[in-house]
Structure formats: structure tokens, C-alpha cells
Amino acid sequence: MKSKSLIVFLAIVLLISFFAYIAVYGLNIGKYEIVPVKNLIKLGLDLRGGATVLLQAKDNPNDPVNDEKMARAVATIRERIDALGVAEPVITRMGSDRIEVQLPEIQDPQRALDLIGQTAQLEFIEEETKQVILTGNDIKKASAERAPSGNGVGEAPVVSFELSPEGAKKFAAATERNIGKIIGIYLDEQPISLPTVQNVIPDGKGIITGSATMEEAGDLATLIRAGALPVEMETLSVTAVGPQLGANSFEQSITAGQIGILLVLLFMLFYYRLPGLVSDIALVLYTLIVLTILASIKATLTLPGIAGIILSIGMAVDANVIIFERIKEELRFGKTLRAAIDSGFRRAFITIIDSNITTLIAAVVLFYFGTGPIKGFAVTLSIGILSSMFTAIVITRYLLKLLVSTNLFKNLKLFGL
Amino acid sequence: MKIFDFMKYKKLLFGISGVIIALGLVLMAVNGLNLGIDFTGGSSIQANIGKSFEISDIRAITDKFDKEAIVTYAGQNRDIALIKTKVALSVSQQGEVIQGFQDKFGIQQTNIQFETIGPTIGAELTKQALLALLLANLGVLIYISFRFEWKFGVAAIAALAHDILIMLVVYSITQIAINASFIAAILTIVGYSINDTIVVFDRIRENKRHLKKVEHKGLVNKSISETMARSINTSLTTLVTIFALYILGVPAIKDFALPLLVGILSGTYSSIFIASPIWVLLDKKHKLNGAH
Numbered sequence: 001m002k003s004k005s006l007i008v009f010l011a012i013v014l015l016i017s018f019f020a021y022i023a024v025y026g027l028n029i030g031k032y033e034i035v036p037v038k039n040l041i042k043l044g045l046d047l048r049g050g051a052t053v054l055l056q057a058k059d060n061p062n063d064p065v066n067d068e069k070m071a072r073a074v075a076t077i078r079e080r081i082d083a084l085g086v087a088e089p090v091i092t093r094m095g096s097d098r099i100e101v102q103l104p105e106i107q108d109p110q111r112a113l114d115l116i117g118q119t120a121q122l123e124f125i126e127e128e129t130k131q132v133i134l135t136g137n138d139i140k141k142a143s144a145e146r147a148p149s150g151n152g153v154g155e156a157p158v159v160s161f162e163l164s165p166e167g168a169k170k171f172a173a174a175t176e177r178n179i180g181k182i183i184g185i186y187l188d189e190q191p192i193s194l195p196t197v198q199n200v201i202p203d204g205k206g207i208i209t210g211s212a213t214m215e216e217a218g219d220l221a222t223l224i225r226a227g228a229l230p231v232e233m234e235t236l237s238v239t240a241v242g243p244q245l246g247a248n249s250f251e252q253s254i255t256a257g258q259i260g261i262l263l264v265l266l267f268m269l270f271y272y273r274l275p276g277l278v279s280d281i282a283l284v285l286y287t288l289i290v291l292t293i294l295a296s297i298k299a300t301l302t303l304p305g306i307a308g309i310i311l312s313i314g315m316a317v318d319a320n321v322i323i324f325e326r327i328k329e330e331l332r333f334g335k336t337l338r339a340a341i342d343s344g345f346r347r348a349f350i351t352i353i354d355s356n357i358t359t360l361i362a363a364v365v366l367f368y369f370g371t372g373p374i375k376g377f378a379v380t381l382s383i384g385i386l387s388s389m390f391t392a393i394v395i396t397r398y399l400l401k402l403l404v405s406t407n408l409f410k411n412l413k414l415f416g417l
Numbered sequence: 418m419k420i421f422d423f424m425k426y427k428k429l430l431f432g433i434s435g436v437i438i439a440l441g442l443v444l445m446a447v448n449g450l451n452l453g454i455d456f457t458g459g460s461s462i463q464a465n466i467g468k469s470f471e472i473s474d475i476r477a478i479t480d481k482f483d484k485e486a487i488v489t490y491a492g493q494n495r496d497i498a499l500i501k502t503k504v505a506l507s508v509s510q511q512g513e514v515i516q517g518f519q520d521k522f523g524i525q526q527t528n529i530q531f532e533t534i535g536p537t538i539g540a541e542l543t544k545q546a547l548l549a550l551l552l553a554n555l556g557v558l559i560y561i562s563f564r565f566e567w568k569f570g571v572a573a574i575a576a577l578a579h580d581i582l583i584m585l586v587v588y589s590i591t592q593i594a595i596n597a598s599f600i601a602a603i604l605t606i607v608g609y610s611i612n613d614t615i616v617v618f619d620r621i622r623e624n625k626r627h628l629k630k631v632e633h634k635g636l637v638n639k640s641i642s643e644t645m646a647r648s649i650n651t652s653l654t655t656l657v658t659i660f661a662l663y664i665l666g667v668p669a670i671k672d673f674a675l676p677l678l679v680g681i682l683s684g685t686y687s688s689i690f691i692a693s694p695i696w697v698l699l700d701k702k703h704k705l706n707g708a709h
Contacts, residue, residue, distance in 0.1 A: 238511070242529050310662055311659060311662075321654070368549075369552075
């Protein structure tokens with residue numbers, strides 16, 4: 001019985017250490033590979049870098065925002081972003097008239113932002129009559145190319161386009177009556193090119209000059225291809241974090257977390273001694289559980305989320321502290337070690353439940369009202385509260401009882417008395 | 418177990434908290450709170466320049482858009498620039514600012530972070546923050562009334578109000594910008610402080626069953642003394658972790674950690690010295706009224 005308890009205790013400690021090792025370094029046995037848990041947890045854009053834009057459709061009484069338009073707006077924005085080649089963009093509709101766009105790890109957020117928010121209504125306008133001849137809808141194809149530049153020296157970036165059959169007819173008629181005059185090309189009412197018609201264009205093919213670089217021409221072609229947004233979008237908020245900066249935040253927070261945990265472990269060990277050692281083992285398990293849950297529910301870890309975990313570690317030992325103080329009290333009353341541990345846990349149980357549920361209420365409210373990173377904080381805090389209750393009430397208790405039943409530790413000094 | 422007569426100092430303790438809060442409120446009236454862009458709308462830019470720089474260099478870039486922009490140093494080597502404008506920069510203006518940094522300091526976009534919040538979001542956030550605080554407090558009140566009795570609930574809420582006021586005072590003195598993380602900080606402290614208070618109340622409830630004849634004062638003194646070691650140790654372990662965050666964290670986390678540090682101290686203090694004496698006041702009054 002005595003030696004069996006010790007063996008079970010050591011086996012559990014070994015098992016927890018093994019899991020901790022896998023979580024940190026991963027494991028590679030033949031073709032089976034377990035990656036470190038930190039590679040499994042999805043990082044928020046504040047930690048990996050990236051841009052988040054929140055757009056709101058402007059409501060126009062003559063042309064109200066509706067579901068169908070919002071769906072088209074999402075599709076248009078998606079097409080524009082896809083042309084940029086961003087990995088894993090997330091485009092979400094929020095409420096009835098908002099769209100949130102997340103672009104992870106983007107190196108050049110500014111260019112993406114320029115592309116996303118523009119209405120991009122392309123118009124060909126007859127200079128003389130100010131009449132709109134064609135719009136972006138008439139264009140079938142558009143691509144960036146190099147073409148001999150106007151002055152005949154070298155090449156310039158242009159957007160070449162091809163009109164739909166119907167558009168081609170309209171364009172042919174317009175060029176015919178405007179020879180020697182200007183047909184302006186406007187994007188969102190800003191002129192981008194004001195060419196003079198040289199001759200009739202019957203085949204619906206043409207080029208738009210005026211781009212300074214190939215990149216600019218490429219972006220213009222993308223905007224034309226994806227088409228105009230069906231509603232005008234207003235930018236409500238923009239957040240962009242450089243990937244380097246995000247990586248720094250991540251590293252610094254992890255270091256802070258490691259040091260914080262280490263100090264808590266030492267404090268518990270020195271103050272509560274044997275039970276302190278047990279709570280340290282439980283705390284390591286607690287950290288593993290929280291990280292595993294975060295990875296398995298695919299939660300996004302944000303900077304405030306890391307703060308939430310670190311904070312919850314400090315609070316997680318609370319349940320242990322309540323239990324150990326109770327045990328000490330019971331020992332002072334002269335109870336035997338086993339009786340003291342039993343009644344200590346029993347009496348602490350209600351306290352732990354009541355105090356944690358009230359904290360959980362605050363965390364749930366925060367989850368409900370928070371947005372983005374704050375929601376992440378509420379998630380990690382809630383997971384932390386629940387896991388800490390489990391490790392304190394179940395694991396600490398079991399391990400402590402195992403240790404006591406080895407009969408090796410009878411000196412009450414080991415219990416901080 | 419030594420039982421300390423806390424209740425004897427009830428008036429002194431209320432007095433200390435009262436004076437701190439009153440002074441804080443006066444300071445707040447003078448200093449105001451530094452509402453961040455999450456609430457007011459505007460832009461904030463963080464540029465890790467990586468070498469020393471002059472504020473005037475930054476102003477040369479930003480004055481064009483907002484002459485009232487606030488520029489501050491951050492980072493251990495003062496090589497990070499934090500810029501806040503009251504004007505919400507448009508996408509193309511942001512582009513110009515970033516270009517300005519690239520031209521002047523030769524840093525890449527990967528070392529720049531910017532955030533622009535329109536005024537609509539600010540108004541929504543204010544509404545959300547107030548609603549969140551109200552709901553959290555209401556939830557706590559209902560739970561405690563259900564598990565204990567309403568007088569404990571009211572006393573707990575009074576302690577929470579104390580902590581929230583103290584935190585507002587911290588935000589006012591330090592002039593840390595009040596942003597979305599402010600709501601998180603306040604609610605964390607609400608959660609922490611209530612947790613602390615419940616542990617004491619739980620002991621009062623337990624002792625009340627055993628000690629039917631002991632008057633309020635003795636009951637509270639005994640319960641507080643018995644839970645004192647736990648209150649101190651838990652706040653120590655929590656403070657240690659947040660302190661590590663404060664020392665090692667990035668600017669955004671520092672601004673989050675500092676109010677939390679004070680909030681935890683306040684939460685520990687209020688659950689020992691504010692919540693229980695208020696419960697005694699309520700309970701005594703109620704009993705006297707009931708005796709008629």
C-alpha cells in the first residue's frame with residue numbers, strides 16, 4: 001500500500017512531465033509527429049502581424065443597403081484580396097451592414113487597404129456631353145501589361161481591357177462620334193486617364209494609361225475585374241500590426257509568462273512546502289490543460305489573451321491556497337493529517353465554487369460585450385477559471401492523499417505548520 | 418489563531434478609502450480621463466524606429482494631418498515612437514505617414530503598427546462598456562443574493578464600486594489612455610475582487626452557523642482573521658504574475674498591467690475592510706427595524 005502509493009505518485013509526475021515536454025518540444029516517432037502546442041494555437045493578428053479593417057455600408061435612401069448587396073460586396077472584396085495573394089484572409093459580415101476583413105501577416109497593409117475600401121466605380125465619360133458611355137460592368141477582361149509609351153521612348157505600364165459584345169457596340173458608336181475629342185476614364189469620379197480618340201474602335205479592345213508602376217496597373221486591373229462595390233463603404237476602423245512588431249510582442253509576453261509562473265511555483269513551494277509541491281505539479285498540469293483546450297477549440301490567442309492566461313495562473317493557485325489554509329487550520333485543531341486533509345478539501349469546496357462562479361459571471365459578460373482581442377481575453381480567463389477549479393479540487397487532492405498514504409511525510413512542518 | 422479587532426478600526430478604514438476616493442475624484446475633475454481613440458475616434462501609430470530620434474522629427478511627419486497629435490517615447494531604449502491623433506486618418510493619409518517614416522528613418526512597414534477608429538465605434542464602445550459593467554454587477558448581485566442573502570450582495574457591490582472608483586483614479590493620475598482594454602481591466606478586477614469578497618463572506622456564513630450567540634463584531638473579526646493568510650497569499654501570487662507582465666510587457670500590455678496591479682491591491686483591501694463592515698451595518702440596521 002505504502003510503496004504502491006509512492007509508485008503511483010511518481011508515475012503521475014512522470015506522465016505530467018512527459019506531456020509538458022511534448023507540449024514544449026513536440027515529439028517525432030517515425031512517421032508520427034506531434035508538433036509543439038504553441039504551433040497548434042492560432043495567433044491573433046496582434047501577435048503574428050496583419051491588418052483588420054471594419055467597413056460599414058453607407059445607407060442611401062434611394063438605394064437602401066440590403067442582404068443581397070452586402071453579399072455581393074463581400075464577394076467583390078474577396079476577389080480583390082485574392083488578387084493580392086494574401087494567405088488565409090478572413091472576410092466576415094457583421095450585423096446587417098458591416099464587413100470585417102482580416103489579412104494575416106500582410107507585409108504591405110497600406111496597398112491592401114487602398115484596394116479594399118474603394119468603391120471602384122469605373123466610368124468612361126464623353127468629355128463634350130458629360131454623358132456616361134460605359135461603366136466597369138461592361139468590361140469582360142482586364143489585365144496589366146507593358147505597352148509602348150505615348151512618346152515612343154520605352155514602355156509604360158497600362159491596363160488592357162476587353163469589353164462585352166454589348167459594351168463593344170456602345171464603345172464603337174461613341175468613338176465614332178468623338179474622333180479628335182476626349183473620352184475620359186474615371187475611377188470613383190477621379191480622372192485616371194483622359195485620352196483623345198484617334199480612330200473608331202470596333203472590337204471593344206483598348207488600354208488605359210496613366211499608371212506609374214506595374215503594381216499600380218495591376219491593382220487597377222484587379223479593381224476593374226472584381227467590379228465596383230454595390231454600396232459605398234465607409235471605413236470605421238483600421239488596425240495594422242507589422243509582423244516584426246507582433247513577433248516581438250509575442251516573445252516578450254511569453255518571457256513575462258515564464259518568469260511569472262516560475263515565481264508563483266517558487267512561492268508555493270516555499271510557503272506551503274509539501275502541499276506546495278503538489279500544487280506546483282497541479283499548476284503545470286493546469287497550464288497544459290489551458291493550452292490544449294485553446295488549441296483544440298481553435299481559439300485565437302491575442303495579446304490580451306496571453307495576459308489573461310498569465311493572470312489566471314496567479315489566480316489558479318487561489319483554490320489551492322484556500323484548501324491548504326483550511327488544512328492548516330484543521331491541523332491546528334489537532335486533527336490527524338488524513339482527517340485534516342479530508343475536511344480541509346470538503347470545507348474549501350463550497351468556497352471555491354461560489355468564488356469562482358462569481359468571477360466567471362464577469363468573464364462571461366466580458367465575452368458577450370467584448371470585441372476582437374478583448375473577447376480572446378475573456379475566453380482564456382474563463383477556460384483558466386474552469387481548469388483551475390478542476391486541477392485544485394481533483395488533481396491536488398488526489399496527489400496529496402497519495403503522498404500522505406505513503407506514510408513518508410508525517411512531520412507537520414512539511415505542511416507549513 | 419490570533420483574532421485581530423478589525424471592526425474597531427471600521428471608521429478609520431472607511432475614512433481612508435473615503436479620502437483616497439474623494440481626492441481621486443477631485444484629481445479626476447481637474448485632470449480628467451485620457452479617453453483613448455477607441456472611445457474618441459482617431460489614429461494611433463506605433464513605430465519601432467530602433468534608434469534614438471527626436472520628437473520634432475516625428476512632428477515633421479504628422480503635423481500635416483494633426484498639429485495636436487501627441488507624440489511620446491516608449492521602449493527601454495526610447496526607440497519606439499507612439500503617436501496619437503484626434504483626427505481619424507484616412508487610409509491614404511495613413512499611407513503618407515508610413516511613407517514618411519520609411520523615408521526619414523528607413524524602417525519597414527513590418528515595424529509599424531497603426532490603428533484608426535472612427536467616431537461611430539467610440540460611441541458604441543461607451544454604451545457597451547457601461548452595459549457590461551451594469552450587467553456584471555447585476556449578475557453578481559443576483560448570484561450572491563441567491564447563494565447568501567441580499568445584504569451580502571449589496572455589501573459586495575459596494576466593495577466593487579470602491580474598486581472601480583480607485584481604478585478610475587489610477588487611470589486619471591497616470592493618464593493611461595482609456596481604450597477597449599479598460600473594460601477588460603475593470604471587469605477583471607470586478608471578477609477578482611468579488612472572488613476575494615466571497616471567500617470572506619463564505620467564512621462569515623459558516624461561522625454564523627456555529628456561533629449563533631456571537632455578535633456581529635466578533636463574527637466578522639474572526640472570519641477576517643481566519644481568511645487573512647489566504648487573501649494575502651492569493652493577491653501575492655496574482656500580483657507577481659502581473660508585475661512580470663508590467664516589467665517585461667510591450668507598451669499596450671504595460672498600460673493594461675498597471676491599473677490591474679492597483680486594482681488587485683484595492684480588491685484585496687476592499688474585500689477585507691470594506692465589504693464586511695458594510696454587511697454588518699446593513700445587517701444590524703435591518704435587524705433593528707425588524708424588531709419593532
